[in-house]
Amino acid sequence: MSELIFYTGYIFFSIAFYIPSLLASQCWSGRRFSTSKFIGVIVYNIFCVYVHMRFVDRGVLPIVGEKNNEILGWASFVMMFMYMFSVPMPWEGKKLKVISKYFKT
Template identity: 70%
Template sequence: MNDLIFYTGYIFFSIVFYIPSLLGSQSWSGHRFSISKFLVVDAYNVFCIYIHMRYVERGVLPVVGEKDNDVLGWASFVMIFIHAVSTPMPWERKKLKFIGKYFKS
């Protein structure tokens, strides 16, 4: 049961830590784009990618230590690519409906 709680928490926190990247890429694209905003979101994404890559390669998490699971490894592998494509762009992105409702220009 303890492992199930950990696995659920890992997936949950992976999604929670992805939300700032998603919001930054959606709300700072287009005419609100700037190099400083791009660098902030990219630095955050690089940090998250580093954590996930370290888990995929070695099975090591920063606070927890060594945990080895194939399902969580695949989840981290997917999160690497999701973070890699979540970056603000100088052109206007198509807004997600639930985000566009809250961040109007």
């Protein structure tokens, strides 16, 4: 039972830590773009990619310690690419309807 709780928690927290990056890439692109916002999001994304990369490579999580699971490794691998493509850009991209509905972009 504890493994199921860990799997659920890992996926939940992976998505929860990804949401600020996604919101920043959607809300700060285009006319609201600035270099300081871009650098802030890049630093956050690099930290999160480092955590996921370390889990894929060594099976180590910062608080939990060593865990070995192939499925969560693939989830971390996908999350690394999601972070890499979630950065604000100086041009206006296609907005997600849910984000533009609740956040004035």
